[in-house]
Every structure is written in C-alpha cells, then in structure tokens.
Amino acid sequence: SPSYFTVIMLLSRLMVFIGISKNNYVLSSNLQALDIAPKLSRDPSAIASASQDYGLIVKSVPRTVLFPSSPQDIASLIKSNYDSSAPFTIAARGNSHSIRGQAMAKNGVVVDMTWLNKNSNQTGIRVSDDEKYVDVGGEQLWIDVLNVTLRSGLSPVSWTDYLYLTVGGTLSNAGISGQTFRYGPQISNVYEMDVITGKGDFVTCSPNNYSDLFYAALGGLGQFGIITRARIPLEPAPKRVKWIRMLYSDFSAFSRDQEHLISKNERADQTALNYVEGSLLLNQGSLDNFRSTFFPAQEQPKIISLITKYGIVYSLEIVKYYDDQTTATVDKDLHQLLKGLSYLPGFLFEKDVGYVEFLNRVRSEELKLRSKGIWDVPHPWLNLFIPKSRMSDFNDGVFKGIVLQRKITTGPLLLYPMNRNKWDDRTSASIPEEEIFYTVGFLLASGFDNWQAVDDQNKSVLEYCEKAGIEVKQYLPHYTTKEDWISHFGSKWNTFQQRKQQFDPKFLLSPGQSIFNNNS
Numbered sequence: 001s002p003s004y005f006t007v008i009m010l011l012s013r014l015m016v017f018i019g020i021s022k023n024n025y026v027l028s029s030n031l032q033a034l035d036i037a038p039k040l041s042r043d044p045s046a047i048a049s050a051s052q053d054y055g056l057i058v059k060s061v062p063r064t065v066l067f068p069s070s071p072q073d074i075a076s077l078i079k080s081n082y083d084s085s086a087p088f089t090i091a092a093r094g095n096s097h098s099i100r101g102q103a104m105a106k107n108g109v110v111v112d113m114t115w116l117n118k119n120s121n122q123t124g125i126r127v128s129d130d131e132k133y134v135d136v137g138g139e140q141l142w143i144d145v146l147n148v149t150l151r152s153g154l155s156p157v158s159w160t161d162y163l164y165l166t167v168g169g170t171l172s173n174a175g176i177s178g179q180t181f182r183y184g185p186q187i188s189n190v191y192e193m194d195v196i197t198g199k200g201d202f203v204t205c206s207p208n209n210y211s212d213l214f215y216a217a218l219g220g221l222g223q224f225g226i227i228t229r230a231r232i233p234l235e236p237a238p239k240r241v242k243w244i245r246m247l248y249s250d251f252s253a254f255s256r257d258q259e260h261l262i263s264k265n266e267r268a269d270q271t272a273l274n275y276v277e278g279s280l281l282l283n284q285g286s287l288d289n290f291r292s293t294f295f296p297a298q299e300q301p302k303i304i305s306l307i308t309k310y311g312i313v314y315s316l317e318i319v320k321y322y323d324d325q326t327t328a329t330v331d332k333d334l335h336q337l338l339k340g341l342s343y344l345p346g347f348l349f350e351k352d353v354g355y356v357e358f359l360n361r362v363r364s365e366e367l368k369l370r371s372k373g374i375w376d377v378p379h380p381w382l383n384l385f386i387p388k389s390r391m392s393d394f395n396d397g398v399f400k401g402i403v404l405q406r407k408i409t410t411g412p413l414l415l416y417p418m419n420r421n422k423w424d425d426r427t428s429a430s431i432p433e434e435e436i437f438y439t440v441g442f443l444l445a446s447g448f449d450n451w452q453a454v455d456d457q458n459k460s461v462l463e464y465c466e467k468a469g470i471e472v473k474q475y476l477p478h479y480t481t482k483e484d485w486i487s488h489f490g491s492k493w494n495t496f497q498q499r500k501q502q503f504d505p506k507f508l509l510s511p512g513q514s515i516f517n518n519n520s
C-alpha cells in the first residue's frame with residue numbers, strides 16, 4: 001500500500017540523514033583532536049568562498065577550511081586523516097580559477113593554499129644563487145614569480161595567458177600558452193617538487209628521485225599529492241616584445257601558416273618566434289571583446305567590415321622578444337619569419353610593448369571587465385585538444401556550423417597548434433597522439449540565468465566531434481562518468497590508476513575532479 005512505501009521511504013531518508021550526521025560528527029571530532037585545529041575554520045565566509053570557483057556554475061559545500069601556515073600543517077591534516085577510520089576528502093584550493101568545482105570538497109576539507117603566502121618563513125619565491133632556477137611555493141601566483149625573478153633580470157620561459165593562477169594549480173593541469181610550441185607546457189619546465197601525498201608523506205621528487213610521484217603530480221589534477229614547492233628553470237628575461245596579429249579569411253591558409261611558424265621551434269634558436277597563438281573574430285558588431293582590444297581604433301571599422309563579409313576571420317598572433325643586444329636585428333628576423341605568409345594584404349597589425357605588459361595582457365582585460373561588472377559571472381568554458389589531421393573538419397562542422405548558427409560571441413575563441421614532442425609523455429597530462437595538435441578554447445561568459453545556452457553549445461561541439469570520429473581530449477577536463485575518464489586517459493589510464501593506488505590509496509585527494517569520487 002502507499003502508506004507502506006511512505007514509511008519505507010521515510011525510514012531510508014532517516015538512515016541517510018543519520019549516516020551523514022555521523023560522518024560529520026566523526027569528521028568534527030577527528031579534526032578537533034589535531035594540533036592544527038585552530039587553523040580550521042567553519043566561518044560562513046570561508047565556507048562560502050571554498051564552495052565556489054571562477055566558473056560560478058557548481059557549488060559544493062565543504063565541512064571546513066584549513067588555513068595552513070606551513071606545508072607541515074597540510075601534511076599533519078592529511079596524515080591524521082589517512083590514519084583515521086572515517087577519513088574525509090581534501091582539496092587544495094589554489095586561486096580557485098577552475099570552472100567546474102575541481103578545487104572543491106563536498107563535506108570534506110578545503111586547504112586554502114594562498115594562506116601559506118602569509119607566512120614569511122615559507123618557500124615564497126627564491127631565485128637560486130647561480131640564477132639557474134627559482135624555488136616557488138605551490139601557492140604562489142605566476143605574476144608574483146615573474147615580478148620577483150625580473151628583479152634578477154631573469155624569467156621562466158613557459159607561461160599561461162593569464163598570470164593570476166597558482167603554480168600548483170597550473171602544474172596540476174599543464175599550463176599552456178603561445179610559448180608552448182617552443183618551450184613545452186609549464187609541466188615540461190620543472191626540475192623538482194615537494195609533494196605531500198594522500199598518505200601524508202612529504203616527498204621531494206624530481207626526474208631522478210621518486211620520479212613516479214614527480215611525473216604523476218605533473219598534470220595529475222591534484223590526485224596524487226599537494227605540491228608545496230616547485231623548482232622552475234630560469235633564463236635571461238627579454239626587455240620588450242614585437243607583437244603582431246595578421247588576419248585571414250581562409251582557414252587552410254591560416255592553419256598552414258600557424259603550422260609553418262611553429263616548425264621553427266628549437267629552444268636555443270635565437271631567431272625563432274617566442275609565441276604563436278590565434279583566435280576567431282566573429283560578427284558581433286564590434287571588436288569590444290576580451291583580448292581583442294589589440295587593434296587600433298581607427299582600423300576597427302575596416303576589420304569589422306571584413307568580418308561582416310566573411311562571417312569568421314582568423315587572427316594569427318605572434319610575438320618576438322628582444323632586448324638591448326637584439327634591438328638592431330629583431331625587425332630583420334621578423335621579416336624573415338613572415339616571408340611567404342598568406343595573410344590578407346593590409347591586415348597586419350603590430351605593437352611594440354614591454355615584456356611584462358605583454359605577459360600580463362589579460363589582467364588589463366580583467367580590470368576592464370571588472371569595472372563593467374562582467375568578470376564575476378558564470379564561465380561555462382570548454383577547452384579541447386584536437387589532432388591536426390581533423391582541424392579542417394572541426395572548422396567546417398564547429399566554427400562554420402555550430403558557432404555561426406548559435407551566434408554566442410560573449411568571449412574569446414582561441415585556437416593554436418603545439419608540438420607533441422615538447423610534452424613529456426611520462427607526466428599525467430593526456431594529449432592527442434599526433435605530432436601536431438591544436439588547442440581550441442571556447443572562453444565564453446554568460447549571465448547568471450543563461451549559462452545553459454553556452455553549455456548546450458559545448459555539448460553540441462562534443463557530440464559533433466564524437467559523431468565525426470574526431471578524437472578530442474578536453475584540457476582542464478570535466479567528465480561525469482568513469483568511462484569518460486578512462487577514455488580521456490586512454491593508454492595512460494592504467495598507470496594513472498596504479499599511481500592513485502600508490503599515492504592516495506583511500507581516494508581522498510581532489511574529489512572535485514570526480515575521477516575516483518563523486519563530488520556532486
């Protein structure tokens with residue numbers, strides 16, 4: 001009878017409630033017994049910020065937030081948790097610029113890494129005496145790494161477009177930008193790391209020492225340990241950059257030129273480019289779009305009519321660094337590099353800016369968007385890696401099909417190629433098998449009530465790729481099923497799983513990635 005089912009349902013709800021309460025109680029009493037208890041907070045504002053991220057799409061409420069003063073605090077939390085009979089999940093939260101709750105821990109503990117920076121005894125950012133590398137805390141922002149190393153006239157070589165991201169956060173993914181074709185992603189530019197594993201062990205690892213953990217953690221989506229220090233190679237910093245954008249109406253000419261430009265990619269070759277990216281310009285009546293303020297105001301009407309004519313215009317973006325020694329030769333080198341390219345005549349635009357102004361370019365866009373109140377809005381982003389052999393199909397089906405039809409133009413659409421041989425296959429990062437692959441970033445924003453439309457477009461893009469047999473990999477991946485994760489890692493899945501057993505056997509770290517735990 002219905003009343004019988006009602007009773008059963010109520011009883012089962014009660015049992016679930018008792019289970020959750022018991023778990024919470026155990027969690028609280030375990031935590032209260034720790035010597036780091038005073039650094040754990042249930043303050044509503046701490047809980048609220050740990051429950052959201054840059055994406056503003058998902059929300060997962062943690063039980064408590066750890067504000068560590070040292071890596072030892074983190075090790076102590078993880079160790080006692082690992083030894084407990086009712087362990088909880090733990091997520092490192094860098095600058096929380098993830099999109100889908102990757103740095104969250106529902107009912108668990110979020111470790112606010114930025115707090116480490118408040119203690120001056122910690123690693124911080126320290127350039128070595130021989131000026132060959134910099135030791136940086138996992139919590140440090142790349143902008144701060146840049147500012148400190150520049151004081152010694154030095155700089156890391158591999159970057160992300162945006163620098164207000166933590167070192168631990170980008171090394172857990174890959175860290176890519178226009179420099180990747182030549183220098184590799186950031187995970188190819190690390191000498192050594194301190195990592196606290198899921199068992200609470202504090203391990204200094206490198207290619208020669210505990211190399212399993214070293215490669216596991218690089219691109220490891222936070223699954224194997226918390227990175228508390230990374231040793232990053234340095235090179236002399238350039239002073240200025242020549243920054244050029246060229247426009248194309250034809251995709252095959254554009255991609256042919258991009259691939260040609262990334263073929264000259266020896267690290268030591270002083271005549272090679274330092275940065276190659278690209279983006280789509282879409283018909284939206286203006287160029288007032290995140291990252292498109294590059295073009296001089298007087299040229300914009302001409303560019304807008306080009307876009308109106310073709311629907312899509314492809315913008316190839318390159319940079320050549322220079323300093324006092326190379327000022328005299330940089331233009332000649334650039335001229336040589338641009339010889340034979342097929343951009344539309346009259347559509348080459350050039351800037352000459354300082355090195356920091358170039359690297360920190362997204363910050364000025366951020367400040368503009370903030371002033372208009374459109375920075376802290378939902379960001380249903382989709383980032384893909386696509387094998388070169390299928391880019392033309394992707395262009396036809398996605399850019400000229402889905403994107404043109406839906407007309408969602410609230411953010412940049414990036415696309416640029418990279419060389420696989422600059423990636424180290426021993427890391428956890430999963431990339432396409434082909435020697436050249438593209439990254440495509442749909443970096444679209446929305447209002448609070450219409451992010452679903454953007455997300456629907458993302459779904460259509462993925463469905464199109466699946467139907468067309470285009471083997472894409474997501475970058476900054478978000479999957480909801482185990483099968484999708486297995487397929488994402490492909491031949492790396494077994495190793496990924498074995499490493500998880502080895503370094504986080506109770507599956508406690510980074511639950512927000514939803515690989516081994518369901519965090520929803």
Ligand code: FAD
Nearest residue numbers: 094095096097098138160161162166168169175176222227
């Ligand atoms: P969080 O979002 O805090 O964390 C990300 C993941 O790493 C989580 O799983 C977290 O648990 C884990 N984690 C964090 N810190 C540690 C640590 N110390 N040890 C182990 N695990 C840790 N990416 C690029 O590659 N190139 C770009 O050009 C680029 N541009 C971006 C621009 C913007 C505006 C934004 C918002 C993001 C961009 N990203 C880019 C993506 C960015 O690299 C990732 O979202 C990265 O994770 C953000 O770093 P975070 O410090 O905010 O990490």
